[in-house]
Amino acid sequence: MEEEEEEEEARGFLARFVGEFPAALEEDSRLPISPLSRKASLEELHGESLELGLRLLAARGAPAGLGALLCQAALFQLLQSDLSPFHCPQEAVANGEEEQQVVLVLSEAVQRLFLNKLIAVATTWHHNLPKLPPAPARLLRCSVHAIKNTRRKMEDKHVVLPEFNQLFGLQDGVDRAYYAVFDGHGGVDAATYAATHLHVVLSKERTLQSDAAAAFKSAFKRTDETFKDKSKRERLRSGTTGVAVLIQGQELAVAWLGDSQAVLVRRGQDVTLMDPHKPDREDEKRRIEDLGGCITFMGCWRVNGTYAVSRAIGDFDQKPYVSGDADCSLTPLLGNEDYVLLACDGFFDAVKPSEVPHLVLEALRQLGDADGGGDSSREQRAVGLRVAQKLVAHAKAGGSSDNITVLVVFLRPPEQLLVPDVTTGTPEAKRRSASQDEPQQ
Incomplete structure (x- = not known):
């Protein structure tokens, strides 16, 4: 019975979310939520994308477990993408006596891509909800x-x-x-x-x-x-x-x-x-x-x-x-x-x-x-x-x-x-x- 209730709650949220975002965000459209930074390193992109996705979904009442799964799936797809079009000119960052080149990306452009991945995953799951992994055994x-x-x-x-x-x-x-x-x-x-x-x-x-x-x-x-x-x-x-x-x-x-x-x-x-x-x-x-x-x-x-x-x-x-x-x-x-x-x-x-x-x-x-x-x-x-x-x-x-x-x-x-x-x-x-x-x- 508990699994059925969780599945029904997930379906209800996905229907509402897809209703709000029926298509991908257009290139020049304003993001529905602001990124944490203007530029981010490739290493920082992981945390900033998850933070942004969780914040967006929580504001719309997503079940916490479903929100985490959606973000994880969308981030996986993002990291498989070619992000080179979003690279900033390389900047030298002092590190002791050496300087290392850090690859930075334009956060707004990359996060638009991430949100579009999130919308795509949500749309797919709305039409065909996969079997969700069980919730943690200990719900605290x-x-x-x-x-x-x-x-x-x-x-x-x-x-x-x-x-x-x-x-x-x-x-x-x-x-x-x-x-x-x-x-x-x-x-x-x-x-x-x-x-x-x-x-x-x-x-x-x-x-x-x-x-x-x-x-x-x-x-x-x-x-x-x-x-x-x-x-x-x-x-x-x-x-x-x-x-x-x-x-x-x-x-x-x-x-x-x-x-x-x-x-x-x-x-x-x-x-x-x-x-x-x-x-x-x-x-x-x-x-x-x-x-x-x-x-x-x-x-x-x-x-x-x-x-x-x-x-x-x-x-x-x-x-x-x-x-x-x-x-x-x-x-x-x-x-x-x-x-x-x-x-x-x-x-x-x-x-x-x-x-x-x-x-x-x-x-x-x-x-x-x-x-x-x-x-x-x-x-x-x-x-x-x-x-x-x-x-x-x-x-x-x-x-x-x-x-x-x-x-x-x-x-x-x-x-x-x-x-x-x-x-x-x-x-x-x-x-x-x-x-x-x-x-x-």
């Missing part, structure tokens, strides 16, 4: 909320991608879901770049299945390197911290740069996954000083009197003091995990990780009471989806003036978190009695 609910707060600009970005395998055509039988929060500074360019490309680079890592930690570290490093090339071409000056989670089979991989954080809650108790990179952390301070840099206090601890983070994508004027090397931890999933929370420092400046379990539990209770304790699955789902909004409001009321992004990935249905544990009687007792399992570093 996610609650996310982000605010600019009192800052002049919003420089946070986040990614919610439970359809990781469908988007990249991975068919090895291992379920994967990806989530990330990026906290930009000095502009939003670095955060936007990381949110567009990191998961794409990660999907191409050969060690993804055998060694997720190595794959994550390599993906962060490569993303930093390609953003450096873009920054030189376009004279960008910005950086971003980031925390990313890959749920791969029965393993939770968490990778991070800087002071954005992830917290796992198991049976009501927080489990330490990571130690954020801050300039005054003893090993970070020693690393920076060994390189010839310094840590100074100017309202907060700063690297060489500039950035308040010791590791980031970007910030190339302070490399290598501000390192682009990510850390990663691996934690086995035992089946008794409640959720994993990702957030930027705008949240954790006002909330300690140890406070997260109580705050989430209170948010679920308040939202459940406000909804009158509804029993329908739709009402229960709505309660879980609004948890992040409550957490963001709490951090703001607690004095945070920074951008705030909170993303909660429920590893079991949120309504179950309010059910007393049979061995302890109450959620609070359950929280106190649960034992912590430390992740592998």
